[in-house]
Amino acid sequence: MKPFYIGCLIVLVLALMVGGCTAMFGLTGYNQAKALDQNVQSQWAQVEVQLQRRFDLIPQLEATVKGVAGQEQKVFLGIAEARKAYFQAANVPDKAAAANDLNSALSRLLLLQENYPQLKSNESFLKLQDTIEGTENRLSVERGRYNEAVRELNLFTQTFPNKFFAELAGVRPAEYLKAPETAQAPPKIDFSKP
Numbered sequence: 001m002k003p004f005y006i007g008c009l010i011v012l013v014l015a016l017m018v019g020g021c022t023a024m025f026g027l028t029g030y031n032q033a034k035a036l037d038q039n040v041q042s043q044w045a046q047v048e049v050q051l052q053r054r055f056d057l058i059p060q061l062e063a064t065v066k067g068v069a070g071q072e073q074k075v076f077l078g079i080a081e082a083r084k085a086y087f088q089a090a091n092v093p094d095k096a097a098a099a100n101d102l103n104s105a106l107s108r109l110l111l112l113q114e115n116y117p118q119l120k121s122n123e124s125f126l127k128l129q130d131t132i133e134g135t136e137n138r139l140s141v142e143r144g145r146y147n148e149a150v151r152e153l154n155l156f157t158q159t160f161p162n163k164f165f166a167e168l169a170g171v172r173p174a175e176y177l178k179a180p181e182t183a184q185a186p187p188k189i190d191f192s193k194p
Contacts, residue, residue: 029165036153037171043146044092047177050139051099054106055083057135061109061128078105093175100180106132143177150174 058079082105086098110129154173157166166172 029162030169033156033162033166033169033171036149036156037169040146040149040153040174043142043149046142047139047146048095050135050142051086051095054102054132054135054139055086057128057132058083058106061132075105075108079109096175096177097180104180147176150176 079102082098082102085101086095089095089098110132150173153171156162157171157173
């Protein structure tokens with residue numbers, strides 16, 4: 001009888017070890033899914049910080065350029081509309097689209113300097129332009145970090161057995177930030193019309 005009890009005890013210990021490892025593995029997978037999801041959210045928050053910085057600089061840039069190139073109201077209206085669309089957007093893809101619209105409008109605004117020599121030499125405009133260029137560089141870095149976090153999350157959520165843990169944790173793949181097709185060609189500015 002003793003060998004029977006010893007055998008049962010060994011089976012029980014092995015079952016507990018396998019069950020414990022499985023539970024530990026499951027807990028680790030669940031926690032990793034949550035951590036990756038939080039990392040994506042954190043990286044998006046950093047993108048938003050830089051977008052907010054850009055949006056805060058826009059009124060200063062507009063005021064400076066308006067003082068020299070007051071007739072370019074269409075450009076300023078486009079910037080204002082893109083800014084408004086960003087703050088009204090409800091999700092990341094809509095915010096990204098509004099930010100891309102703003103990129104296009106800002107490009108047209110910054111191209112105004114080519115047609116207004118007095119704007120080129122305006123010291124406040126040059127300082128503001130440098131600040132905006134620095135912000136754009138920071139924004140580019142944060143977008144890259146966000147897309148890297150999205151890549152890690154999406155890889156985790158789409159591989160076995162991690163996909164199971166991601167679903168268990170309620171974590172879904174995230175969307176990459178992509179440049180719009182219109183960003184592939186430089187904006188065309190035509191000042192020949194009155």
